[in-house]
Amino acid sequence: MAISGKTKSITPILDGKIGIVKSFDTLTAGDGAKKDELPGKGELATRTTCNVFEFLQKNGVPLAYIGRDGPDTFITRICNMIPVEVVVRKIATGSYLKRNPEVQEGLVFKKPVIEFFLKTSGRKFEDTELPCDDPMLRWDRKGSVCHLYFPDRPHEQGHICQLLYPLQEHSSLKRDLMTCERIARHVGYLLGKAWEKLGGALYDFKLEFGKLSDPKSEKQIVLADVLDCDSWRVIWEGVQLSKQKYRDGDKLEDVLAVYRVAAALTDKFPSMSV
Ligand code: 5GP
Numbered sequence: 001m002a003i004s005g006k007t008k009s010i011t012p013i014l015d016g017k018i019g020i021v022k023s024f025d026t027l028t029a030g031d032g033a034k035k036d037e038l039p040g041k042g043e044l045a046t047r048t049t050c051n052v053f054e055f056l057q058k059n060g061v062p063l064a065y066i067g068r069d070g071p072d073t074f075i076t077r078i079c080n081m082i083p084v085e086v087v088v089r090k091i092a093t094g095s096y097l098k099r100n101p102e103v104q105e106g107l108v109f110k111k112p113v114i115e116f117f118l119k120t121s122g123r124k125f126e127d128t129e130l131p132c133d134d135p136m137l138r139w140d141r142k143g144s145v146c147h148l149y150f151p152d153r154p155h156e157q158g159h160i161c162q163l164l165y166p167l168q169e170h171s172s173l174k175r176d177l178m179t180c181e182r183i184a185r186h187v188g189y190l191l192g193k194a195w196e197k198l199g200g201a202l203y204d205f206k207l208e209f210g211k212l213s214d215p216k217s218e219k220q221i222v223l224a225d226v227l228d229c230d231s232w233r234v235i236w237e238g239v240q241l242s243k244q245k246y247r248d249g250d251k252l253e254d255v256l257a258v259y260r261v262a263a264a265l266t267d268k269f270p271s272m273s274v
Pocket of ligand 1: 085087094095096204205230231232233
């Protein structure tokens with residue numbers, strides 16, 4: 001039976017080890033507060049994700065992705081998802097500026113900034129009620145205790161609480177996120193180079209990771225989910241090639257045009273050398 005989210009579904013096959021990911025034509029922003037149907041978007045987003053994943057696969061990034069299927073579906077390994085969004089920032093913009101108001105928009109980071117946000121919905125993580133969704137995760141100086149912070153406030157004004165997570169899971173979460181960070185930096189380098197070759201600039205993007213459940217894989221951490229216009233901010237020839245256009249309230253036909261251009265440009269990714 002398919003498990004459906006806001007913008008895609010996953011249908012397990014072959015004893016649940018493999019899944020078919022289907023992208024919908026639905027577009028959402030603000031955690032579902034804004035929602036529209038954009039016929040054709042599911043196919044374009046799938047094409048972009050497949051292009052990006054095949055490029056990353058060729059360059060040695062461990063992936064859940066297996067291969068293309070239909071126009072709006074691809075095949076993936078099913079894994080246990082790590083409940084964290086990993087954001088890579090190469091150029092300062094977006095929510096980073098809310099947490100760091102002293103930083104000028106457009107600042108190019110010498111080394112990309114990696115941030116972790118806990119994935120929550122309905123302001124809940126497991127049984128814990130939270131004052132906001134997707135709080136930021138940060139470890140204390142010693143690196144032993146993890147705290148949650150409001151994602152839209154400077155840290156000194158934004159502390160929420162300590163992440164109460166069973167101790168063992170807590171230390172394995174830190175270890176897992178260090179692996180995610182290493183892979184995310186590699187993805188940042190590769191994707192940045194690929195967009196640069198096409199005349200684009202990659203500002204930031206979001207990744208999600210999972211652990212393979214097959215015992216032979218020893219719970220290897222792999223890049224999972226999707227990686228398309230909804231996941232990044234890219235400016236190409238002065239055009240914002242990302243969902244940011246939709247978040248900013250642009251006309252739906254212009255938003256669809258962005259998905260089309262991004263799909264056409266990323267068609268070049270799988271054969272690109274960086
Ligand atoms: P920000 O934290 O500045 O809003 O977003 C940073 C980057 O992560 C942007 O490229 C944005 O597209 C991506 N991002 C952040 N949160 C989400 C999310 O919930 N879903 C998706 N698809 N991308 C996200």
